[in-house]
Amino acid sequence: MTSAQLPDEISDLSAREETAKTFGQFLEEKWTAVCRGLATDQWETETVLEDLREVLHPWGARPVGTRCEPPSFVSADGFPAELSVSWKAGRPEVRILFESLGTDGTPLGCQEAGRELTRRLAGRPGTDVARYLDIEDLFITSAPDRYRATIWHSLAWRPGKRPHYKVYLNPQVQGLDRAYDVQAEAMRRLGLAEAWEPVGRRGEELAERGHELELMALDLDGGDTSRVKVYFRHLPMQMGELDTVAELAHRYEPARAARARAVIYGRDNGAVSNEPMTCLAFREGAPGPQEANVYLRLPDNTGSDEEAAERIARLMELEGIDPRPHAEILRQLTEGQPERAGALQELCSYRTISPEMPADIGVYLRFSTYTAPRPEH
Template identity: 50%
Template structure:
């Protein structure tokens, strides 16, 4: 954790959800359907999207969650390998799940191998392309990956009336932090994005020294012209939330400022490891968009407090705060005033004048955090 406040509140983040007797698959599908219902999806869209999720989860997800962490996934502080989110792009809701596939044995290598296998299994799905992933995979996988660090993760995103979209997440620190500049230069070169990355690369040593480090890389597994490569920075210490985001062409700090203040107060200088994602597309001279992820648990007194802060941002920018509140109510296992940590992040992106907003939900099911650093 990144601050004493966060450590003090950690006990209220653990063991919120009773999933001991559930399988990972049943737990994931139940939460997916609850979110779809709260967002007002039709029966057809709920069922169609739930079927896509069910088909994506591998055999590992049929194992019981159990009372103790089987393998400590970096997805969540307690090691649970699933995270859900809801976003509003141009006011239209989208539901998403991020997860790490677990291997047949509780090891990082087994999880990495399971993730690689899942990626390849997606090759024949409509609209999916693995070309970019296969071009860079060797840079991000190692023979002996570290436990409680990212391996090869996946996400599924669904908006009513559109086909499911898939994304793969990779760990640029797999070969160590010192190797990140070299790994990123090689990856972006192979992806044809070297010119677009060059401006960020020239500043990377300075950014890292200030506490802005690349922690994830994600690829849209799509054959569409606008498919993105997303580079995620984690920020440590007191940070200027626009420091990395300002590298993106469409980032608007004036528009983003009120959202920062709604969550963090003024001045908005958080010390709880927020994140920023820069999105790159072929043909652009630099990063096109920036998503700033505002971390909530160490800033709020309870989930009720988090809900009011997030709803304030949604109302400010014309997103449906009532549907958002319905999602929170559908997911909460106990009164909102009595817990904290289910709502982990609020994301903010100024891509096209009207901000895109997202809320990320984590489901702490174990009574102890993993022994390691995770905000």
């Protein structure tokens, strides 16, 4: 009997086993499966798992259950974490993005748990939270909205290196109409007012064209060269319009990006309605955004997770990146799972650094842990 023919009771049992685990157990298993797919050193993998356990504490000890309260904006089903793998110059990096859960099941509790974690990270080697503390007051509120970002974090690890951390903040925290004011003040305090200016002065135009300012991320690395990344969500629009934000970046290559879109979307024109994203990266001393990372959404765009994997593999091959580790990651994550377990690959990211180098390509993995979708905000 093939996995597509598994009876309902076996499929349901698999789902019950997953939701009976703690968040920490669930995410450690997924992280370990990704690392097996990349054939990372087992001792190194175990060492980084210690870091993962610490950043998920204390909420990582809770059962996953059948829903997350409050539902997180990280994932469509409300699950508070996603994993991703990025190939930079052909070398993989494993990341986890998550929202810390508070003790009271409220968005305010999640916000306060995120603030507390940021302060705990201050003691990590190479980690500095001073720049975050300079802007924190702009991104907190006494009444955070449900189904929106509070204060999120990510842990990123490249084999052979120490983990790096980022904090993610919500410019819409004081309302969508004030998002550009909040972002501009944050950039001023971070010494990036000049770099932000060519983007900020076009804010009204970008919003009218359907490019919504949604998130910012701050590297928590020491030194003045750490990045600030600003994310835009693209509402339904024509495919060519997706370049509007990315073309503000110095190193963006429209022709290569158009090729990547054609591969991932299976076409080179028409409307795009599944809300892809673009991220602009800023560093102190630069006159504007240096790089643009486009995030192309896969569900509702491909017929199956297998088709999504084939398109990602094709894009990797075009960029001279070996697609076999990506295939092995998927095999490790889906081994023993029913075929109808749901789409695993949520986003494919694409960023060009120079015409001579392969693009950075990332795959974002979400696990369809809960059966009920997250309510819309």
